[in-house]
Amino acid sequence: MSSAVISTPAATGRLFVFDAEEIDSEAVAELRSGSGSARQFPGSAMRVPPKMADPRLAGITPASRLEAGPLPQMVSTGIPAIDALIGGLPRGSLTEICGPASSGRTTLLLAALAAATDRGEYCAIVDANDALDPQSAAAAGVQLEKLLWVRCGENSPQSHPSAKLRAGSDTENKNKKSLDKNRGSSLGRIESQQRLEQVLRATDLLLDSGGFGMIVLDLGDLPPQAARYIPLTTWFRFRRTVERTPTVLLVIEQQPIAGSCSSLLLKLGPANGSDALAQHRIIHADRDRPVHSKLLMGMNLTAEMLRARPQRKPACPVSVAFSSKTAWAG
Amino acid sequence: MPYACIYVPNFPIAAVSRSEPELRARALAVLEGNPPLEKILVLNAKASALGISPGMTKSQAELCSELVLRPRSTLQETAAHAALLDCAQSFSPRVEDAACDTALIDLAGMESLLGNLPEIARNIFGRANTLGLDAHVAVASNPDAAALAARGFSGVTIIPCGQEAEALGLLSVEVLFTAKERDAAEEARLLETLDRWGVHRLRELAVLPEVALIERLGQEGLRLQRLARGAAARTLVPVEAPLVFEEAVELEHPILLLEPLAFLLNRLLEQICARLGSRALATQELRLTLNLDCFACLDEENCGIPSESDAASTQSQSQSRAACSFISSQQTQFCRTLRLPLPMLDAKLFLKLLQLDLNAHPPGAPIVKIHLAAEPARPRTAQGGLFRPPSPEPEKLELTLARIAAIVGKDRVGGLEMLDTHHPEGFCIQRFVSELARKSQRRKSSQAVTEKVPPEKQTEKRTGEEISTVTALRRFRPPLRAAVSLDNGQPVRVACAKVKEVNGNVLWKAGPWRSSGDWWEHTAWSRDEWDIALQNANAIALYRLVHDLLGGGWFVEGTYD
Numbered sequence: 001m002s003s004a005v006i007s008t009p010a011a012t013g014r015l016f017v018f019d020a021e022e023i024d025s026e027a028v029a030e031l032r033s034g035s036g037s038a039r040q041f042p043g044s045a046m047r048v049p050p051k052m053a054d055p056r057l058a059g060i061t062p063a064s065r066l067e068a069g070p071l072p073q074m075v076s077t078g079i080p081a082i083d084a085l086i087g088g089l090p091r092g093s094l095t096e097i098c099g100p101a102s103s104g105r106t107t108l109l110l111a112a113l114a115a116a117t118d119r120g121e122y123c124a125i126v127d128a129n130d131a132l133d134p135q136s137a138a139a140a141g142v143q144l145e146k147l148l149w150v151r152c153g154e155n156s157p158q159s160h161p162s163a164k165l166r167a168g169s170d171t172e173n174k175n176k177k178s179l180d181k182n183r184g185s186s187l188g189r190i191e192s193q194q195r196l197e198q199v200l201r202a203t204d205l206l207l208d209s210g211g212f213g214m215i216v217l218d219l220g221d222l223p224p225q226a227a228r229y230i231p232l233t234t235w236f237r238f239r240r241t242v243e244r245t246p247t248v249l250l251v252i253e254q255q256p257i258a259g260s261c262s263s264l265l266l267k268l269g270p271a272n273g274s275d276a277l278a279q280h281r282i283i284h285a286d287r288d289r290p291v292h293s294k295l296l297m298g299m300n301l302t303a304e305m306l307r308a309r310p311q312r313k314p315a316c317p318v319s320v321a322f323s324s325k326t327a328w329a330g
Numbered sequence: 331m332p333y334a335c336i337y338v339p340n341f342p343i344a345a346v347s348r349s350e351p352e353l354r355a356r357a358l359a360v361l362e363g364n365p366p367l368e369k370i371l372v373l374n375a376k377a378s379a380l381g382i383s384p385g386m387t388k389s390q391a392e393l394c395s396e397l398v399l400r401p402r403s404t405l406q407e408t409a410a411h412a413a414l415l416d417c418a419q420s421f422s423p424r425v426e427d428a429a430c431d432t433a434l435i436d437l438a439g440m441e442s443l444l445g446n447l448p449e450i451a452r453n454i455f456g457r458a459n460t461l462g463l464d465a466h467v468a469v470a471s472n473p474d475a476a477a478l479a480a481r482g483f484s485g486v487t488i489i490p491c492g493q494e495a496e497a498l499g500l501l502s503v504e505v506l507f508t509a510k511e512r513d514a515a516e517e518a519r520l521l522e523t524l525d526r527w528g529v530h531r532l533r534e535l536a537v538l539p540e541v542a543l544i545e546r547l548g549q550e551g552l553r554l555q556r557l558a559r560g561a562a563a564r565t566l567v568p569v570e571a572p573l574v575f576e577e578a579v580e581l582e583h584p585i586l587l588l589e590p591l592a593f594l595l596n597r598l599l600e601q602i603c604a605r606l607g608s609r610a611l612a613t614q615e616l617r618l619t620l621n622l623d624c625f626a627c628l629d630e631e632n633c634g635i636p637s638e639s640d641a642a643s644t645q646s647q648s649q650s651r652a653a654c655s656f657i658s659s660q661q662t663q664f665c666r667t668l669r670l671p672l673p674m675l676d677a678k679l680f681l682k683l684l685q686l687d688l689n690a691h692p693p694g695a696p697i698v699k700i701h702l703a704a705e706p707a708r709p710r711t712a713q714g715g716l717f718r719p720p721s722p723e724p725e726k727l728e729l730t731l732a733r734i735a736a737i738v739g740k741d742r743v744g745g746l747e748m749l750d751t752h753h754p755e756g757f758c759i760q761r762f763v764s765e766l767a768r769k770s771q772r773r774k775s776s777q778a779v780t781e782k783v784p785p786e787k788q789t790e791k792r793t794g795e796e797i798s799t800v801t802a803l804r805r806f807r808p809p810l811r812a813a814v815s816l817d818n819g820q821p822v823r824v825a826c827a828k829v830k831e832v833n834g835n836v837l838w839k840a841g842p843w844r845s846s847g848d849w850w851e852h853t854a855w856s857r858d859e860w861d862i863a864l865q866n867a868n869a870i871a872l873y874r875l876v877h878d879l880l881g882g883g884w885f886v887e888g889t890y891d
């Protein structure tokens with residue numbers, strides 16, 4: 001059995017793969033010449049051409065529908081509702097989880113880490129703001145001996161600020177000038193850049209090392225302006241590095257920053273409801289009670305899938321509600 | 331019963347060439363004696379061709395610009411001798427340390443394991459070359475014949491059983507006196523006597539009448555004749571070579587930069603790894619000792635050399651510790667110890683780890699001597715399961731952790747261990763090790779304590795975890811100091827200057843949850859915790875607010891996320 005590949009101009013360069021033994025040479029010649037307006041495919045190439053109705057051409061498959069590679073293996077996030085929404089976290093891909101404070105990002109992160117370590121995988125978290133709470137991690141079921149924690153911060157051996165995150169020496173000079181003008185704000189920016197440089201270098205090293213089931217970049221407390229200093233090429237590099245590995249690369253952030261490099265983009269937020277406090281499972285009846293008898297029981301949250309590479313962007317945002325409960329809620 | 335002999339000719343020269351392989355292609359002479367009365371002890375063939383001879387003074391030899399002069403180094407010779415024994419021990423456990431440049435090996439029964447005798451001899455020759463020794467190897471039916479053949483013939487020599495006399499007959503009688511068993515005067519007297527008799531070759535000595543020889547030279551003459559015939563029979567005196575793997579180099583000119591130091595370290599590490607490999611061993615601990623020229627170190631605080639007290643305080647905590655001690659009025663010793671989670675044998679990895687360690691802890695003064703020692707350990711035998719999830723390779727992981735530690739700091743990367751305390755930061759960072767290292771540690775601990783977790787207990791734990799998703803806390807480190815307005819002892823408004831999002835009226839609060847601990851120490855703590863809700867942009871954010879009862883002040887410790 002042999003096959004042929006033909007490109008039609010009307011299909012804007014799309015390739016079609018034919019099973020040459022199943023179709024006659026005449027039909028192939030017609031398709032190759034592109035003659036006959038009836039056989040051209042205006043607009044989307046996903047349309048079925050009239051000739052396709054011919055049962056002899058049933059074996060023809062548009063190349064765009066061919067799978068370039070196997071779909072990535074999906075692993076559980078540890079939260080069944082989110083697994084049902086996104087099918088899990090894809091291995092060998094970059095996944096972004098964004099949302100504001102108290103949106104459940106860390107809860108989801110710890111649940112995913114717990115699931116990964118429970119599968120026996122080793123995980124690493126590159127913590128830009130040194131924000132991980134080990135007690136929460138232990139309560140979430142993370143096997144701490146399988147978790148590598150990289151705590152980035154300004155008290156590092158390399159205290160010089162980064163000058164090459166985005167540009168060359170010009171940026172450094174600008175930073176120095178602005179430092180003189182407005183020392184306070186510049187210091188904060190330089191600190192963020194330094195943290196970012198540490199995060200990116202540590203992530204590069206961990207990805208090169210291999211063997212980790214999940215690597216997490218926790219940029220959750222970094223201001224979006226600082227996070228946007230990461231060049232897009234860096235995300236491309238991360239995507240390419242992680243592509244053929246079984247590693248899940250997870251990024252926690254406030255706003256999406258990796259662009260099209262991420263295979264999955266999940267936005268978290270509080271649950272929709274009339275009462276904002278009820279989103280956090282603070283019962284109405286509790287309001288009249290004394291404060292010492294009140295208890296934070298947990299959070300009601302929503303997860304919205306903004307992008308998933310296998311399905312492309314969903315036609316309409318799909319979301320799911322889930323809840324978490326505090327360790328002391330029982 | 332076959333025996334093999336490894337002989338290293340010109341041993342002081344070989345020891346220097348082993349440390350500095352680039353000198354093999356040059357005219358080289360080794361000096362001995364105290365300055366300024368240094369004289370040439372030995373030299374290689376290229377130096378001889380230039381007209382240099384043993385006994386020349388240093389000033390005479392220095393007239394030849396092509397000649398490289400090196401002082402005799404006991405350290406280098408000791409290391410070369412240890413390498414020679416390692417080479418011998420890698421083929422047979424029965425090894426005699428005949429001299430500093432000669433090792434005898436009992437090959438009885440080795441043919442079934444290692445191949446025929448020529449193959450074994452070639453392998454010994456190759457192994458010696460790998461260890462940096464230009465050796466002669468000979469195999470004969472008795473140890474003395476093998477030793478004489480090794481001294482007399484270069485390369486690999488195999489003497490079939492019964493043909494010793496013919497094979498050794500071509501050799502000069504001088505080979506009989508290079509065993510350094512006798513003093514020079516006695517050797518010279520015997521050689522002069524044989525020379526007067528016209529006996530220059532061993533075959534000429536072998537055919538002399540025994541009785542007449544004994545009458546003139548005594549029992550020593552008979553012993554020499556038996557050696558010349560290859561008929562001497564004696565029992566091998568095996569020694570057990572100590573498992574000491576040390577290499578050292580003394581520098582003529584002090585090293586000021588880490589880059590040339592890395593070059594020398596690489597050489598030492600390769601030699602140590604080759605020696606360990608020849609003994610089928612690996613190492614789990616490397617000790618680097620640098621002798622520093624302390625006159626060049628003007629300011630000890632700035633130069634990075636830690637004081638003795640500092641070294642003692644960090645000794646128990648750090649995996650690689652520094653120590654600094656004065657060994658003389660001029661030199662200071664700077665030590666670094668590199669401990670590995672698993673036995674490893676990779677010179678490049680060791681070099682990278684040492685480089686990273688020295689970058690973080692520079693010696694701070696010119697280096698005049700480098701000493702490297704490896705603690706031998708059995709190589710790891712664990713194999714990853716086919717269906718087990720992958721874990722980081724120990725070597726790669728170690729290097730990655732060292733590189734990350736160079737970026738973020740040594741105490742800011744590692745695994746987590748919870749401490750038995752109610753303190754909110756009750757954890758410590760421990761060394762992160764891979765699955766293989768964990769297995770190894772578990773195996774060691776299980777030998778002491780045979781306690782196992784029943785599998786049903788693990789299953790219970792997992793099923794319990796699956797049920798709930800735990801709300802996580804994101805900590806602010808350090809906690810954010812906040813100005814809190816109180817109403818009836820309860821927070822009603824929070825203002826945090828550092829983070830503008832943490833500002834506003836308290837929409838909801840729960841607490842206080844009081845906790846305290848360590849009251850018997852100076853690190854006592856006591857606090858009231860509040861869970862509060864603040865309006866954050868369009869949504870509500872939950873924070874943990876803490877009132878420090880001992881130190882005073884309010885802090886936002888984290889956010890529930």
